[in-house]
Amino acid sequence: MNLALWIAAGLLAVVALGGGISKTLVPKEKLAAAHGGGWTGDASVGFVKTLGVLELLAAAGLILPAALGIAPVLVPVTAVCWILLMVGAMVTHGRRGESPFVLLNLMYLALAAYIAWGRFVLEPFTG
Template identity: 80%
Template structure:
């Protein structure tokens, strides 16, 4: 179970880092032109960059606390925060009638729920 949780956290961290770097460093106008990125045209550039920074922090929070042995409880806390972020993302894509992106958000949400459940209840970090 521990290995499965590490793999899930690694996959989700990669998703978060990719999305975070994109939202932080790619201009909003360019993001709006990409399929699934139309929502960025409806919000301010600061909001998009803030989400990007939060996603970069989530990537770090899913891996570094446990890897460094410093406050590893932050891993399931970060996963729980990611669940909330994905609820908002799924609602946004649902309102925009983008079912494939909404489904992807729900998959990420499920992965985060697995990590939160696993690290809070089944295989918590000790230390």
């Protein structure tokens, strides 16, 4: 179970890192033109960059606390925060009629829920 939770956290961290890098470094106009990025056309640059920074923090929060043994409880806390972020993403894509992205965000939400449940209940970090 521990290995499965690490793999899930690693996968979700890669997703968060990719999203965070693109939202913080790619110009908003280019994001808006990309498949699934149309929502950024309706958002401010500051909002998009803030989401990017939150995603970068999520990538770090899913791995580093446990890997470094410093406040590992932040791993499931980060997973819960990711769930909230995905609810917002699902609402945004749902309003735009982008159901494939709603389903993708739902999969990310489920992965985060598994991590949160696993690290809070099934196999919490002890230390």
